[in-house]
Amino acid sequence: MQILAEAEDLPKTANIKTQLVSLWTAPVFGVVLLIAFLAFPGFFPPMSPDMTAEQVAKFYSDHTALIRFSMITFNLCGIMLLPFFIVIVIQMKRMATQSHVFAYCYLTAAVSGATLFALADIFYLVAAFRPDRNPELVMLLNDMAWMIFIAPVGAFVAMNLLLGAAVYFDDGPSPVFPRWVGHYAIATALAMAPAAGAAVFATGPLAWNGVVSFWLRNAAFALFVVVMFFVLRNVLHRQAVDEGVAT
Amino acid sequence: MSAQSSSSTDVADAGRVPRAGKRDVWLVFWIVPAFYTAFGVIFFALARVMPPPRPDVTTDQMVHFFHAHALTIKIGFGILVLIVGGAGIANGIVAYHMKRMTVGSVMAYCYLGAMSVGALPGCLLVAFCFLTAVYRPGRDPQLLALLYDLGLLSYVGSLGCFATAYFAFAVAILYDKNEIFPKWLAYVSIWQIVTEIMAVPVFVSKAGPFAWNGSIAFWLGVVVFGFWLSCVIVFLMKATERQPVDEPPLD
Numbered sequence: 013m014q015i016l017a018e019a020e021d022l023p024k025t026a027n028i029k030t031q032l033v034s035l036w037t038a039p040v041f042g043v044v045l046l047i048a049f050l051a052f053p054g055f056f057p058p059m060s061p062d063m064t065a066e067q068v069a070k071f072y073s074d075h076t077a078l079i080r081f082s083m084i085t086f087n088l089c090g091i092m093l094l095p096f097f098i099v100i101v102i103q104m105k106r107m108a109t110q111s112h113v114f115a116y117c118y119l120t121a122a123v124s125g126a127t128l129f130a131l132a133d134i135f136y137l138v139a140a141f142r143p144d145r146n147p148e149l150v151m152l153l154n155d156m157a158w159m160i161f162i163a164p165v166g167a168f169v170a171m172n173l174l175l176g177a178a179v180y181f182d183d184g185p186s187p188v189f190p191r192w193v194g195h196y197a198i199a200t201a202l203a204m205a206p207a208a209g210a211a212v213f214a215t216g217p218l219a220w221n222g223v224v225s226f227w228l229r230n231a232a233f234a235l236f237v238v239v240m241f242f243v244l245r246n247v248l249h250r251q252a253v254d255e256g257v258a259t
Numbered sequence: 260m261s262a263q264s265s266s267s268t269d270v271a272d273a274g275r276v277p278r279a280g281k282r283d284v285w286l287v288f289w290i291v292p293a294f295y296t297a298f299g300v301i302f303f304a305l306a307r308v309m310p311p312p313r314p315d316v317t318t319d320q321m322v323h324f325f326h327a328h329a330l331t332i333k334i335g336f337g338i339l340v341l342i343v344g345g346a347g348i349a350n351g352i353v354a355y356h357m358k359r360m361t362v363g364s365v366m367a368y369c370y371l372g373a374m375s376v377g378a379l380p381g382c383l384l385v386a387f388c389f390l391t392a393v394y395r396p397g398r399d400p401q402l403l404a405l406l407y408d409l410g411l412l413s414y415v416g417s418l419g420c421f422a423t424a425y426f427a428f429a430v431a432i433l434y435d436k437n438e439i440f441p442k443w444l445a446y447v448s449i450w451q452i453v454t455e456i457m458a459v460p461v462f463v464s465k466a467g468p469f470a471w472n473g474s475i476a477f478w479l480g481v482v483v484f485g486f487w488l489s490c491v492i493v494f495l496m497k498a499t500e501r502q503p504v505d506e507p508p509l510d
Contacts, residue, residue, distance in 0.1 A: 061394075105508070110283045112509045116358070116371065117287055117351030121344045123375035128383065148399050155391050163340050163390075164383065170344020181283050208341035211390045212333045 013249050019257035028252045031102060034095035035248065038241050041092040042234075048085035049230075053078050058221035059158070061214040065147035068154050073143035080140055083133040090129050096237065097122050099244055100175060106251070109184040118174045125167025132161035162220040163211035165204045165229065172201035172236075186254075193243055196236075203232035281506075284499050287352045292492055294345030297338070305335025308385060311411055311477060315466040321407040322400045329393040336386040343383060350374035350424075353491065356498045357431050358509050360439050366431035370424045377420030385414035415471040416462055418455040425451040440494050447487050454480035 013032075019025045049055060053075040063071070072079065101122070104115035135157035139150050179187070179194030207229035209218030217224040252258035302309045307328045312321075325332070350371065357367035388410030392403050425448040432445035458476045460469035468475040 108508065109280060110508065111281055111355070111502075111506070113284050113287050113352055113355040116355045116509075117348040120351040120354065120371050120375050121347030123372070124343070124347050124378040127376065127379045131379065148402060151395075152391065152398070152402050155394060156387060159391060159394070160387055163387075164343070166339075166341050166343035166345075167347060168344070169341065170347055173344075174348070177283070177286065205341060208337060211340050211387075212337040212394075214394065 013252055013258050015252070015258050016256070022257060024255050025252075025257040028248060028255070028257060031099050031248055034099045035241065035244050037092050038096040038237055041089045042237055044085060044089045045093075046234075048082045048089070051078055051085075052082035058226045059154070060221050061155075061158075061219055063151075065151040069143060069145075069147035069150040072140050072150055072154075076140050076143055079136060083136040083140070086133040087130075087137070090133065091126055093237065094122070094126055096241075096244075097171070099248075100240070103188050103244065103247055103251075104175070104178050106188050107178060107182040107184075108186070110178065110181045114174045114178040114181070118171050118178075121167045121170045121174070125164070125171065128160060128164045128167070132157055135160065158220045159211050162225055162229065163208055165207045168233070169201045169205050172197040172204075176201070188247060189243065193240075196239065200232050200236045204229050280504055281499060281502050284352070284355070284502065287348055287355075288495055288499050290345055291349045291352060291495060294342065294349055295488060295492070297342055297345070301335040301339050305331040306339075306386070306389060307331065308389075308411070308414060309481070311415060311472040312407075313466075313472055314408075314411070314470050318400045318404045321404045324407070325389070325392045325403055326396060329396060332389050332393050336390050339386050340383070340390075343378065346378050346382065347375065352495060353428070355509070356439050356495060357428070359437060359498075359502070359506075360431055360435035361437050362431050362434040364510075366427040369427035370431075373420050373424040373427065377417060377424065380413050381417035381420060382414070385410035388413070411471050412461065415458060415477060418458055422452045422455040425449070425455075439498050444487075444490055444494060447483070447490060450483050451487050454483045 013028075015025060015029075054071060059068075059071065098119075101115050101119045104118060105112050107115075135153050139153035139157065143150065176194040176198035179189045179191060179197065182188055206218060207225040210220035210222070210225040213219045213222070213225075216222055219225060249258070307324075312324050316324075353374075354367045354371040357370060358364055360367075388406040392398070392406040392410075429445040429448040429452075432440045432442060432448070457469075458480055461471040461473075461476050464470045464473070464476070467473055471477060
């Protein structure tokens with residue numbers, strides 16, 4: 013995107029630029045979070061709910077340094093994806109043929125969802141803080157860590173259903189998003205929804221280490237961020253051209 | 260809004276004058292009673308958090324509570340973690356209508372922020388404590404007792420997030436000239452703040468009217484909340500009905 017020289021200092025240009033900064037937090041911190049994900053010694057394969065308390069305690073004492081590195085990184089950088097989702101809110105608020113109630117509901121759900129994401133890594137870190145604790149206690153912390161990391165998909169499911177509905181209702185002459193983004197948002201919500209079962213099931217595809225709850229959920233989330241990065245980049249470019257601040 | 264606008268000019272105006280319509284507001288509105296109905300079924304019938312189990316029981320009785328209700332806790336709270344985004348939607352539409360008032364946006368944003376934060380301590384933490392408790396029934400009874408206390412105290416004892424939201428709601432209604440909500444609903448919201456204050460002793464009292472299952476700390480709050488919530492749903496509906504179809508989208 014080439015910002016026009018005469019538009020350089022206009023507020024509407026700054027609006028585009030700050031959205032671009034927020035948008036680019038996604039690839040930058042996405043890479044950081046991917047490294048944190050790859051570094052966690054309990055994701056390949058994901059730790060089984062079948063592990064005994066002694067095995068869980070041994071896991072935390074054997075891999076303390078990597079667990080700390082991974083989860084401190086999640087702690088520091090996980091919420092840095094929030095600016096990316098706020099760009100979606102801002103773009104939902106540009107939709108001309110609706111009231112913007114979807115955008116405010118999306119924002120409320122996004123903040124609630126972020127509080128849970130911010131909580132899960134604390135449990136891993138507390139378990140790793142004193143791995144020589146009574147193994148029953150380490151297992152309790154590990155159970156809560158996994159459950160709160162994998163199961164609470166409700167906020168994200170609601171956000172994507174709202175985004176899908178907003179795209180469908182944005183049926184004026186110049187829609188913000190292409191229509192397939194609505195289908196894609198809803199498909200992502202459906203792919204992530206079954207992971208709520210991780211709060212209940214201890215074996216099978218819905219357990220927190222299962223194909224559906226772990227791999228499908230996390231892959232669908234990661235893919236959504238990647239796809240929406242390119243979608244939003246195009247949307248921002250068009251907004252900049254429409255507002256006469258870029259070519 | 261303007262008297263001149265008629266259907267013949269709609270097409271010409273469509274490109275220049277944003278016309279929000281309100282079909283999206285209606286869609287979101289109907290999620291509110293649907294979500295709170297599911298919420299009520301989960302907390303009363305399935306998870307047995309309402310009415311709350313007693314605080315003044317032995318560790319064995321707490322263990323028995325989790326064993327006796329393990330299946331319904333799993334069903335109820337398993338569904339809750341899936342649909343809890345409905346809380347965001349229910350709070351979002353209130354914030355939306357608050358932004359339609361003549362009072363600026365500050366109170367709408369306070370309400371949105373306070374309620375977003377409140378979802379975790381006031382609703383989801385008890386779900387995760389109880390789900391963790393019934394996930395491994397053979398856990399040390401002392402740990403189950405810890406989860407019992409942590410879950411119920413966070414659920415009944417999350418006070419400030421909601422008090423802040425009710426404060427913002429009441430102030431916005433009292434200053435509003437658009438009559439989005441009736442003035443008396445502001446006073447009901449102030450009673451909601453009073454019930455939050457009356458629940459302060461749950462952190463100290465293990466039995467009697469001020470315990471987490473007590474007549475004042477819990478039941479008074481439930482009755483006022485039930486009345487307040489019913490009013491909010493009815494007046495969200497009326498506010499949506501009265502909203503002009505050609506109102507422009509919010510700023």
